[in-house]
Amino acid sequence: xxxxxxxxxxxxxxxxxxxxxxxxxxxxxxxxxxxxxxxxxxxxxxxxxxxxxxxxxxxxxxxxxxxxxxxxxxxxxxxxxxxxxxxxxxxxxxxxxxxxxxxxxxxxxxxxxxxxxxxxxxxxxxxxxxxxxxxxxxxxxxxxxxxxxxxxxxxxxxxxxxxxxxxxxxxxxxxxxxxxxxxxxxxxxxxxxxxxxxxxxxxxxxxxxxxxxxxxxxxxxxxxxxxxxxxxxxxxxxxxxxxxxxxxxxxxxxxxxxxxxxxxxxxxxxxxxxxxxxxxxxxxxxxxxxxxxxxxxxxxxxxxxxxxxxxxxxxxxxxxxxxxxxxxxxxxxxxxxxxxxxxxxxxxxxxxxxxxxxxxxxxxxxxxxxxxxxxxxxxxxxxxxxxxxxxxxxxxxxxxxxxxxxxxxxxxxxxxxxxxxxxxxxxxxxxxxxxxxxxxxxxxxxxxxxxxxxxx
Amino acid sequence: xxxxxxxxxxxxxxxxxxxxxxxxxxxxxxxxxxxxxxxxxxxxxxxxxxxxxxxxxxxxxxxxxxxxxxxxxxxxxxxxxxxxxxxxxxxxxxxxxxxxxxxxxxxxxxxxxxxxxxxxxxxxxxxxxxxxxxxxxxxxxxxxxxxxxxxxxxxxxxxxxxxxxxxxxxxxxxxxxxxxxxxxxxxxxxxxxxxxxxxxxx
Numbered sequence: 251x252x253x254x255x256x257x258x259x260x261x262x263x264x265x266x267x268x269x270x271x272x273x274x275x276x277x278x279x280x281x282x283x284x285x286x287x288x289x290x291x292x293x294x295x296x297x298x299x300x301x302x303x304x305x306x307x308x309x310x311x312x313x314x315x316x317x318x319x320x321x322x323x324x325x326x327x328x329x330x331x332x333x334x335x336x337x338x339x340x341x342x343x344x345x346x347x348x349x350x351x352x353x354x355x356x357x358x359x360x361x362x363x364x365x366x367x368x369x370x371x372x373x374x375x376x377x378x379x380x381x382x383x384x385x386x387x388x389x390x391x392x393x394x395x396x397x398x399x400x401x402x403x404x405x406x407x408x409x410x411x412x413x414x415x416x417x418x419x420x421x422x423x424x425x426x427x428x429x430x431x432x433x434x435x436x437x438x439x440x441x442x443x444x445x446x447x448x449x450x451x452x453x454x455x456x457x458x459x460x461x462x463x464x465x466x467x468x469x470x471x472x473x474x475x476x477x478x479x480x481x482x483x484x485x486x487x488x489x490x491x492x493x494x495x496x497x498x499x500x501x502x503x504x505x506x507x508x509x510x511x512x513x514x515x516x517x518x519x520x521x522x523x524x525x526x527x528x529x530x531x532x533x534x535x536x537x538x539x540x541x542x543x544x545x546x547x548x549x550x551x552x553x554x555x556x557x558x559x560x561x562x563x564x565x566x567x568x569x570x571x572x573x574x575x576x577x578x579x580x581x582x583x584x585x586x587x588x589x590x591x592x593x594x595x596x597x598x599x600x601x602x603x604x605x606x607x608x609x610x611x612x613x614x615x616x617x618x619x620x621x622x623x624x625x626x627x628x629x630x631x632x633x634x635x636x637x638x639x640x641x642x643x644x645x646x647x648x649x650x651x652x653x654x655x656x657x658x659x660x661x662x663x664x665x666x667x668x669x670x671x672x673x674x675x676x677x678x679x680x681x682x683x684x685x686x687x688x689x690x691x692x693x694x695x696x697x698x699x700x701x702x703x704x705x706x
Numbered sequence: 707x708x709x710x711x712x713x714x715x716x717x718x719x720x721x722x723x724x725x726x727x728x729x730x731x732x733x734x735x736x737x738x739x740x741x742x743x744x745x746x747x748x749x750x751x752x753x754x755x756x757x758x759x760x761x762x763x764x765x766x767x768x769x770x771x772x773x774x775x776x777x778x779x780x781x782x783x784x785x786x787x788x789x790x791x792x793x794x795x796x797x798x799x800x801x802x803x804x805x806x807x808x809x810x811x812x813x814x815x816x817x818x819x820x821x822x823x824x825x826x827x828x829x830x831x832x833x834x835x836x837x838x839x840x841x842x843x844x845x846x847x848x849x850x851x852x853x854x855x856x857x858x859x860x861x862x863x864x865x866x867x868x869x870x871x872x873x874x875x876x877x878x879x880x881x882x883x884x885x886x887x888x889x890x891x892x893x894x895x896x897x898x899x900x901x902x903x904x905x906x907x908x
Contacts, residue, residue, distance in 0.1 A: 265723075267727050268723060268726070268727065270727075270730070271726055271727045271729075271730030271731075272730070274730040274731075274733050274734045274737075275730055275733060277737070278733050278736075278737055341718075341719045341720070341722035341723040341726065342715075342719050343758055343761065343762070343817060344715065346774040346776075346815070346816070346817050347774045349774065349776060350774035350775050350776050350815075351774075361722070361758075361817060362722050362723055362725070362726035362754075363722060363725045363726035363728070363729040363750055363751055363754050364726070364729075364751075365729070365733075365744075365747055365751065365789075365790075366733055367789055368786065368789060368790070371782075371785065371786065371789060375779075375782060409809075412809040412810045413779040413781070413782075413809060413810055413811055414811070415777075415810055415811060416777035416811050416813075417777070417811075445813070446775065446777075446813040446883060448775070448813075
């Protein structure tokens with residue numbers, strides 16, 4: 251029997267009467283310390299500052315927010331340790347449909363009305379499960395993935411593990427994805443599917459295939475999931491990511507546009523939409539979406555330098571250099587100096603396009619560091635673009651080569667080609683393509699799927 | 707335009723929230739006055755369950771909607787049915803015995819299967835003399851959840867099919883796994899000599 255009198259409870263509900271009711275029930279299972287959060291922001295603030303042991307969260311939080319969205323955001327920002335119990339409370343039977351489909355699920359959910367005894371029973375069971383996985387949770391948090399997997403493997407054989415068979419398989423698959431072992435993750439997900447066709451496991455297969463750059467297969471798998479589980483928005487995100495890798499930016503944007511309309515307060519999805527719109531050449535949507543993200547994503551610390559750079563990028567794309575300059579200068583000088591090379595490079599590249607007088611000296615100063623560096627894809631693109639603009643063709647070609655040799659080259663193929671065309675350098679682009687292709691043959695690397703679009 | 711089902715679902719949802727507030731008030735009164743008001747809470751929960759069942763019936767029988775499958779620990783499912791019914795049945799001098807032989811998790815729709823079991827137990831209670839048995843075991847075909855009683859048994863087999871049984875039948879058959887469907891099996895006899903309600907899931 252767990253003693254809940256020493257546990258810190260947090261009750262999240264926007265309706266005062268419902269909050270009181272949840273507190274009453276929590277107290278009757280022995281809770282002594284019960285805090286309230288009255289809305290989404292308040293909940294995040296409280297959980298960040300002092301993580302509770304047990305969270306009882308209503309599914310409907312008002313203001314277009316749901317408990318599920320809160321849970322997803324907490325997990326993604328790593329604000330919710332595995333040891334904390336997150337229990338969704340709902341009057342809606344339809345929440346079950348969400349739980350059965352998605353990858354990010356609460357520890358449990360309970361349908362109103364429920365007796366204190368039922369809540370007690372469920373909390374005790376979750377506590378038992380958390381005890382079973384305690385060692386694994388610790389290793390996973392320390393990112394000791396090998397150890398974590400070994401722990402799961404060792405536990406799998408024990409008698410205590412019987413009720414958790416699916417959960418162990420699921421955790422194994424998730425850790426394998428995190429550990430960068432997509433082949434093994436794929437087979438773990440397939441083992442789950444051998445038992446039952448869970449949408450989240452099918453989506454897991456698609457994710458693992460995407461990570462192996464098996465795009466056509468990944469697409470087939472995720473199409474099945476999206477067709478069967480329209481409420482599973484993460485699957486839509488994954489499908490959009492796969493589409494982008496395939497160079498199908500219009501479709502990616504369409505998918506994210508639909509999903510965003512149904513989840514208007516999900517700003518991670520909106521960032522992805524801005525990326526797809528940028529790749530798709532829809533500068534109006536990209537700028538509007540980034541403006542929305544920056545003014546409305548009130549999650550503390552959510553707006554990063556990368557977001558500002560993305561906003562500036564979309565403004566530069568739209569030809570609005572004045573606003574782009576303003577956005578770039580909204581970043582503090584001291585912050586800019588503390589940026590990593592990627593962000594510094596993007597910052598100076600975008601600034602040298604938006605405001606050449608101020609940007610060019612910074613960009614030229616970075617040139618030696620940029621000659622031989624491997625950077626993130628968006629930064630390579632920014633540097634390539636600024637170099638073309640500043641007629642530093644040697645630097646431009648180097649970064650274009652990096653991009654075209656990337657396994658995800660299909661994603662940016664059209665952008666690179668159109669930038670070169672813009673500067674009347676179609677021939678140079680074709681030369682780069684040829685050189686990259688030669689290099690590939692030379693290194694005997696598996697051919698990426700770039701060749702078919704290179705013909706176009 | 708509002709869909710009729712959405713209007714109904716939203717009404718049911720609001721009502722269940724209200725019923726939860728009522729139940730919490732009863733709980734608070736119990737704590738304050740040190741009295742057992744569990745029969746009031748049972749009545750509230752039964753009312754809510756009826757509402758859910760009405761909505762589920764509409765969903766599954768008329769609307770062709772699908773079910774939501776998660777891995778469910780079977781001993782937990784049985785224990786919860788016991789928790790929901792035991793106390794109330796004891797007041798009518800009926801003992802609910804639970805015999806769960808299944809340790810593992812099984813893919814099923816937890817809420818709907820749990821409602822169907824509760825319903826089957828409540829039905830059994832109307833005819834039982836003093837004993838009801840809920841058991842779970844694995845068979846070659848899958849999982850079998852069984853509710854038996856020591857009453858006179860079904861007067862005819864198959865029995866005249868009410869909404870509850872239709873719903874249970876439909877629910878069982880919606881559980882599919884590798885092309886195999888679940889089914890409902892009703893009989894007389896069993897270990898207690900009365901009605902036997904079996905829910906088979908692949």
